[in-house]
Amino acid sequence: MKPILFALLGAVLLTSQPALAKDSDYTGGRISLSATGKVDAVPDLATLSAGVITEGKTAKAALASNRTRMIGVFRALKAAGIKDRDMQTSGLNVSPVYAPYTSNQPRNEPRITGYRTSNQVSAIVRDLEGLGAAIDALVDSGANTIGGISFGLENPEAGLDQARRNAMKNLMAKARLYANAGNFRIGDIISMSESSGYRPQPKVAYARSMAMDSAPSPIAAGEVTSSITINATFEIEQ
Structure with a gap:
C-alpha cells in the first residue's frame, strides 16, 4: 500500500505545481502564473424589458389591439424620464393560435x-x-409582460481598471511567494495576457403586491462585480 500512496501523492504534487519550461537560450527557466482582481460597485442603471401580448380573431385585430396598448407603454416610459435613445424594440411577433388537437381531427x-x-x-x-414606480406605471399603462431587470454601470471601465490593479498586485504577491518557497528570484515578465468579466446581479422578476398598491414595488439593486484575470510568464533565476 505504501508505494501506491507515495505514487499518488507525487502525482498530486506534480499537477499542482505552476507551469515551468526551460528555454534553450535561457538557463534559469520560466514560471507561468495567473491571478484575479475583483471590484464590487453599486449599480447606477438598470435595464428592463416590458411589453404587451394581445390576441384577436384576425392578425390585423391582434396587431391593432397591441399597437394601442404599446403606445401607452412608450408614454409611460417617457413619463418616467427615459430618453428615446434608451428605448429599443427587442421583439415583435404575430403568430397564429391553434385549437387544441382532438382525436377526430386530421x-x-x-x-x-x-x-x-x-x-x-x-x-x-x-x-x-424611481425604478419601482416606473415598473408600476408600465403595468398601469397596459404592459402585461415584464421580462426582468438587470443592473449595471454607466462606466464599467473604471471598475475594470481597478480590478486590473488588484489583479496585478495579487500576481506579483503570488510570484514573490513562489520565489521565496522555491528559493529562486523572479526576473522579467516574458508575456502577459488578461481576460475580463463583468457580472451584474441576477435578473429580478417583477412582482406587485395587491395589498400595497399605494406604494411603489420594492426593488433591490445589490452590487455588480468587475473582474480581471491576468496570465503572465516570468523568467526565474536560481
Whole structure:
C-alpha cells in the first residue's frame, strides 16, 4: 500500500505545481502564473424589458389591439424620464393560435382560432430610485409582460481598471511567494495576457403586491462585480 500512496501523492504534487519550461537560450527557466482582481460597485442603471401580448380573431385585430396598448407603454416610459435613445424594440411577433388537437381531427389539418401579437421593448433606467414606480406605471399603462431587470454601470471601465490593479498586485504577491518557497528570484515578465468579466446581479422578476398598491414595488439593486484575470510568464533565476 505504501508505494501506491507515495505514487499518488507525487502525482498530486506534480499537477499542482505552476507551469515551468526551460528555454534553450535561457538557463534559469520560466514560471507561468495567473491571478484575479475583483471590484464590487453599486449599480447606477438598470435595464428592463416590458411589453404587451394581445390576441384577436384576425392578425390585423391582434396587431391593432397591441399597437394601442404599446403606445401607452412608450408614454409611460417617457413619463418616467427615459430618453428615446434608451428605448429599443427587442421583439415583435404575430403568430397564429391553434385549437387544441382532438382525436377526430386530421393531424395534417390544424385549426386556427385566432392570432397572437407580442411586442417587447427594452429600456435603460438611469434613475434607480424611481425604478419601482416606473415598473408600476408600465403595468398601469397596459404592459402585461415584464421580462426582468438587470443592473449595471454607466462606466464599467473604471471598475475594470481597478480590478486590473488588484489583479496585478495579487500576481506579483503570488510570484514573490513562489520565489521565496522555491528559493529562486523572479526576473522579467516574458508575456502577459488578461481576460475580463463583468457580472451584474441576477435578473429580478417583477412582482406587485395587491395589498400595497399605494406604494411603489420594492426593488433591490445589490452590487455588480468587475473582474480581471491576468496570465503572465516570468523568467526565474536560481
